[in-house]
Amino acid sequence: MSEELATLIRRADRATADAHRLIGENDLWRQRILQQFDRMFELGSEFRAPRRIERPPSTR
Structure with a gap:
């Protein structure tokens, strides 16, 4: 195997390992x-829960 091919294989292995890490x-x-x-x-459903609205006492 040529040195160039070995370098390409190592780079591909590193890229694959990086891709797996990033996916994780x-x-x-x-x-x-x-x-x-x-x-x-x-939390939103707690705030939207129906509540009884108290009317202020009338001043009449």
Whole structure:
């Protein structure tokens, strides 16, 4: 095998390893974002829950 081919193979191996690492990082970010969306939705539904509105006493 020529030195040029060996260099190309090493570069391809490094690029593949980098791609796998980035995919893993991307998946972690995606999971965290989905968890944040879930929390935001839960908080939003708490704020939107129907509440009894008290009328101020009339001054008549």
